[in-house]
Amino acid sequence: MIYLIFMLMSLLRNTLLLVVVLLIQTSLLPAQKYKFVDPKIGVEGLGNVFIGPSCPYGMIKPGPDNKKAANSGYSPDLDRPVYGFSQTHVSGTGGGAKYGNISVMPFSGDFESITQESLRTDEIVELGYYSVQLHKWNIQTEITTSPKVAFYQFSFEAESKKAVKIDLGQFLGETLIPDGREAQQFVSSEIEIVSDVEIRGYSRIRGGWNNGSAYTVYFSAVFEQPFSRFSTWKNNKLFPNEKLQIDSGEKTGAMMFFDDLKESSVRMKIGISFVSTLKARDNINKEIPHWDFDKTLAETEARWEDLLKRIEIDKNATDDQKTMFYTALYHTMLMPVDRTGENPLWENNTPYYDDFYAIWDTYRSSSPLITLISPSREVDIVNAMLQIYKHDGYMPDARSGNCNGRTQGGSNGEVVIADAFTKGLQGINYKLALKAMLKDADFAPGGNEEKEGRGGLTDYNRLGYVSNRFVRAGNRTLEYAYNDYCLAVVAKGIKRKGEYQRFIKQSDNWQNLWRDIEDNGSHGFIMPKDAKGNWVDSIQCNANNGRVDYIPYTPLAQDWPNCVCWWCGFFYEASSWEYSLSIPHDVAMLIEKSGGREAFRKRLDTFFDREYYNVANEPSFLSPNLYHWIGRPDLSNDQIHRIIDKHYNCTRSGIPGNDDSGAMSSWLAFHMMGLYPNAGQSYYLINTPYFKQTVIHQENGNDFSIVAKNMSDRNKYIKSASLNGKPFTKAWIEHSDITAGGTLVLEMDTKPSKTWGTSLLPPSKSDH
């Protein structure tokens, strides 16, 4: 209304208008969420997040490359130069790097060298926008993006020789070792100067972390202003004025010179495609048919705003809290990547997503968060996974560059399917999904046991556990047991009794590796067993100058990478202390086997107090919530807030581990809302939120609010709760209660409640 009055006034007082409108936008109207996103969070330390602009689930991710081994291309170390801006990146990953294709670089100079790099200053990083000053030549490079097209603006010094190179031989993770594990390998490239404003070509690369087969990134680059001269190159040899370097398995590129330029800025749009160069050009025509940089940026901001505003937090939250929360949502929606219409493998009329990197990381909290924010998106993602099963034989556990790989443990597609099923997502063929899950459970992937499916399945299906004949036997067994539980849940839901009975039984298989030993005061741990059924007490370790030694295997032992290779330990990236608590479907039985509630409480206390808990890795994601199962949500709460306050913040190193495509971020976002999902199951655990009010504006039109009454630094415990005005004594809530819309009110108090969350405990399989 205020806005309307001013609009009317504007007819009379045009000069005043601008000032007033600006005032309104910055103070009176609700602040836009996207402005709280800070893509710099997590670019230092272990976060490895992508720093450049990207649309939600955006296919193109243009950004600076400072280091071949950097997963996101970026290095915060300012002593490292920018050697190019490539169009494809992933966010938050570890291990060998992937992508970094189609590298562009402005420079000042002549046909001197293919290598062009510069130190940088004045980095500006905002949602949808990246800017940097290339110190060597004083060139400002600005980037924004649409889903498949990057928009570059290079501002040169007036009198400089202005040039831009496109280098198809650059990519991340290159090593000199042929077929080096986790290294990307060059296959071929091709470049064509189509006109004095357009260049097309492609780069074909294989390998990388997932050891994928070859993928091809096609591009079309168009300039606003014609270049006056150019030189292509092949295999480091320059060919001035030669328009074409045809694919002969070698590295190619081109440099363009703008000798006659009147403006100081060169603008370039670069579209990519995974099917053809002409499709890449078409993507430009469709997404950015103009030269208005700010318009593209505004559209990208609007795309994000549409998603971010679906979760509205208390406007009185601190700026730091808002920044942490909305940045966490942003990180969650960078991947997987929407490649619909860009699938070179099969009929392209269904949703297609790539860069599941990895589901092992994202199934726990990222998928559930996407389901909460935009269930229709999650339906598309699940359907893409089913198409991958249908055509490639297995759902991915990880996938990148149009190729499945690698599996760290389980076949966690099962959890994603069960999560969708139990939360009632429509538009998924659950019969086909059951087939896909049964493929994992029944058919060993064979020759390459780290590509997809379940490695060590022959053991698992014969012995009920994976024996120490196989690497990662411990977490494989645990994860398969939970995968089986998820399979059973869906089987039951679609009335496939036989499968239900088989797999609900198999979901107890974790117990086959449960050894009743004591360690640091706690009893019972998942421990290695050989194929004959004997416990394995020690492992071979070659640590002492090549002398073969055996060292005891204990629940705190980390056989990797000290004794065996990173991927060769009994557990992947964690100890038995961590993994032994990871029984998401049967915490009640876990408690029983640990010696009952009191012993379990002690165990958890030891776990956190002695820092056996690893904040930086996914296997422990659920662990801080386990106190819920002994009726002590207040203790969960203490741990969660301690973890967040200690390890997360809104600085550049504000993410405590690899963000893993947003996994760490989504964990944070959920807990800041006071909810945490047990993925694969239909409920959320309730904890003290960081906000006095959170409103989830759902796709179905129903709003769900979480209100923390009287919350303060002192009033940090939930005394009681009500749902839509009725008493709500559980410390967990069903997804259906949320989708129905309504309000969950949490009454806060200074001390833990003796009643709330103490009786009706969260579900466990052995309850039934």
Add this chain to the structure above:
Amino acid sequence: MIYLIFMLMSLLRNTLLLVVVLLIQTSLLPAQKYKFVDPKIGVEGLGNVFIGPSCPYGMIKPGPDNKKAANSGYSPDLDRPVYGFSQTHVSGTGGGAKYGNISVMPFSGDFESITQESLRTDEIVELGYYSVQLHKWNIQTEITTSPKVAFYQFSFEAESKKAVKIDLGQFLGETLIPDGREAQQFVSSEIEIVSDVEIRGYSRIRGGWNNGSAYTVYFSAVFEQPFSRFSTWKNNKLFPNEKLQIDSGEKTGAMMFFDDLKESSVRMKIGISFVSTLKARDNINKEIPHWDFDKTLAETEARWEDLLKRIEIDKNATDDQKTMFYTALYHTMLMPVDRTGENPLWENNTPYYDDFYAIWDTYRSSSPLITLISPSREVDIVNAMLQIYKHDGYMPDARSGNCNGRTQGGSNGEVVIADAFTKGLQGINYKLALKAMLKDADFAPGGNEEKEGRGGLTDYNRLGYVSNRFVRAGNRTLEYAYNDYCLAVVAKGIKRKGEYQRFIKQSDNWQNLWRDIEDNGSHGFIMPKDAKGNWVDSIQCNANNGRVDYIPYTPLAQDWPNCVCWWCGFFYEASSWEYSLSIPHDVAMLIEKSGGREAFRKRLDTFFDREYYNVANEPSFLSPNLYHWIGRPDLSNDQIHRIIDKHYNCTRSGIPGNDDSGAMSSWLAFHMMGLYPNAGQSYYLINTPYFKQTVIHQENGNDFSIVAKNMSDRNKYIKSASLNGKPFTKAWIEHSDITAGGTLVLEMDTKPSKTWGTSLLPPSKSDH
């Protein structure tokens, strides 16, 4: 010398020269071998051979398509129209069709319909040349080819409206069933009118017989004369003058009209590539940089001549014999296809071959024949197989469209490797080869057991045979046993004792399915066994109106396709009578188990007399030679000549079964020379040749001659033999004797010899 004299004379009498030279060429000088090649042999009946022009191992195989389901595109049924000339075909295959991509079609008319087809007359089929009259419009289409480029010449009626269409939505083996087994599936296509003389684009297809993943055939088509109008189309909708139909997952194409044409002929060159459209154009520039149709044809003839002339047969052989022999050589060298420089999967600086279709067919006689004619080629092919192992995880047993699949029985790459190794081929990394073979032997292929590796391996390695839990358990067991023998031979040769001992033992595994039963007077057959070790006497058959019946399983039973699916029988495509004789490494033990020499002779007689022998399929390829192992090469001889004289000839139906990429043809060629290899081993069995003299001009420069002295219709048995003048009493000869060069003289007689070939029998494993 005569030639020289005439040359001198020519200085004086130029006019006479031409006449004389022509005389010399047609009578006095040796006739060119390629002229005896008749590509029509095998295009009728079961042969399924490709009828169009092709270079040796040529990547492009342009030819007419008359029938979607035809493996070679061609149908001899003249009631079937030509609906296009596509650029990719295979030769001699069965099952679901593959390829048939980038279909071109001349027509007379206007923008009427995308469908253009015509009945045909006046087919002319010669090596390197195909011509047909399209009856509907009276257009002659002539085709010749270089390795990667097809050259078309369309001759229209003078006053007609001249047009050519390029249809990217056409391909062989299309069905309406989504994901139909063995059917090709459309993925996407793209077309661009680059100028008034050039069109580029691609077609992306998946599936087909090997159920392969998507492959892309890129093309560039250039016309000699500019077209005046054009229309592209997408999804059956015409877009006149629209230059571009971008990949959106739909069928596209273009038709070009030559309104202003002065000539009556339109000439078009079409290059293909598996990496890019520009590479396709580059292939044209490199291979046919002119418009001289006859020159291209002559070059292709010369390429063939260079290979064919390496085996020189008696010039007094009948024309029919020459035709049969040289056509057989020709068929052997159509596939696999040389795709060096066209590999989109990995670094392309090593030999790359595709269309192993299938090694199951070709390992027995095609590979050995290539080794004899051009060992350097076979080295390249083996190295390509090893690269495939290295990057795709397994050597192919079959491969097409850059994708492994399918396996009919064994992992017969082992036989190809052992054949190369025992014949001393240099330039192959046999350590890597052993790794590739061990991959087959140790790692079950998993999820898809018909793609590569060894299906049912878990049984085989645990039980020593494949049980009836798995399909094709019979021939899988037999073939794995022989594959293991081949592995053992190479392991021994490179001093890997452990592997040798393991696999030489496993090579006896065929005996685990040898059941001592009697059938039609013979004893002992390979029969099905269950996983518990019990013989299986009957199989379930649903033949009677859905009532489940069990029928006895006998050595003559064909459970497929009567009771179970084609691929689901105990044996693949043959009976136990056939397969039980297929123990190439241990015929001596086979004889012993059959009850000794006399019983074995009777068994073989029964086999041939009662026509249990199937001339049309590979499992029986060695069987006619088995009499050699009981010291009766004369009886082998009788069978072989009877088989050839009855089943092979030089008519259009002159090949008795699917030629299978030249497998049937190479069997014939060997036997016409009087040699037959036992693939995987280093020797050839000797039989009465069809020629009085055969000279093998070897790559190493050494000629090896086989002379059949006094051979006549009556003198059809070998009485005695000598090698380089020394008596040679064996009915088999080592490959090293051939490569050393020399002459094998066979003295012929009217009756079987009592001494020659009767004592030193061909090798068997159990001899040692």
